[in-house]
Amino acid sequence: MSECLTLSQPPLVHAKTIEETITELVPNPDLASHAKSDPCLIAGEIDRFFSQHPNCQALFLPRLEWQALQSDAPWLSLFLGDRLTRSQFYQLPALGIRHTPSDRFPPELIQSVDSAGLHPKRPPTPKGYVYERFDPVSGLHISFRVFDPKTDMARFTKWMNTPRVAHFWEQAWPEERLHEFILERLADPHILPLIGEFDGEPFGYVEAYWASEDRLSPYYDAQPYDRGIHLLVGEESYRGSRHFNTWMRAMTHYLFQDDCRTQRIVLEPRHDNERLFNRIQEVGYTKQFEFNFPHKRSALLMTTRYAFFREQW
Incomplete structure (x- = not known):
């Protein structure tokens, strides 16, 4: 079992509501140090937040607060300063899958x-x-x-x-x-x-x-x-x-x-x-x-x- 399955206690992110279904999510100072040893931690914290807040349909990730974490979670660069929807997040190969995704394999038709x-x-x-x-x-x-x-x-x-x-x-x-x-x-x-x-x-x-x-x-x-x-x-x-x-x-x-x-x-x-x-x-x-x-x-x-x-x- 991978260590990255264990979520930290207490949460390493905090939030404030912007609209009814959109939340601004900000990392706590300790998140950066923990993420160095656990490559799944950032995605795990966002997963936990979405799971505990089922009415939240999207997150706003302020660029200034999150940009230092991009080296630990490269996918963050796609969403900084923008919305990350619940649907988009769970489709990312950032949480769950443990091998190179099949869509990285160059296509070739065979029979x-x-x-x-x-x-x-x-x-x-x-x-x-x-x-x-x-x-x-x-x-x-x-x-x-x-x-x-x-x-x-x-x-x-x-x-x-x-x-x-x-x-x-x-x-x-x-x-x-x-x-x-x-x-x-x-x-x-x-x-x-x-x-x-x-x-x-x-x-x-x-x-x-x-x-x-x-x-x-x-x-x-x-x-x-x-x-x-x-x-x-x-x-x-x-x-x-x-x-x-x-x-x-x-x-x-x-x-x-x-x-x-x-x-x-x-x-x-x-x-x-x-x-x-x-x-x-x-x-x-x-x-x-x-x-x-x-x-x-x-x-x-x-x-x-x-x-x-x-x-x-």
Whole structure:
């Protein structure tokens, strides 16, 4: 877990209201010294302020007070003396994402599978933790890391053979077969297999994928940078709306942060997963339609960048 997830107490910024939804935010003198040892601190303080003031839609950052902090947070230079909206802030790769975003990878069109047309070549799979954030609303540390076959297989096998999970995934297989499945996932450039953690404790498995190369693409108007999610919560103690809303918002946040060209994120669960349909609406996803895969009847769920950052943050 990264040290930059821990927010200071008390806050290192102070504010005064300018208008009903706009606040002037000024750094306290101690912020500069703390930020030298914690590169995420400035973004973390702004995150905490937005989280504790849900009616605040924008910040005004006075140039004189903030300009000395630009070396610790280069993105500040884009907004000094101007408004930084809530939506803009959470789209910045300044908080959460832990690797070079995919949109930094130079575009090149290729065709990797016969069932899909030309699509952008995808960047190499990142290593270790890809996203970490302390969520001030739930009070939980949420993180995602790349699946490690050496340490995660036994736990993953247990999860996949749980009757609740097996009902929807239909992969209640022995560990040897699941190991082959994971190695295939790790070798596939369009899929990123992840383990989700709360406070460092694994709770579930998530696959993030590029939809245009996926089996889903023929069933809707897939765009080159659409992302998709397959998910399961393996640990019973981490089920429920509090945990689901926290990790699902975080995963959606990560995928939008990872590539600014991604405008939509989709899921294709079984059509009868009513519990998921009801819960995921709270995170901004809506059901588009139902369709038939060869192996199951599914529902297409979708959120957009605009809707997510306007409604969820």
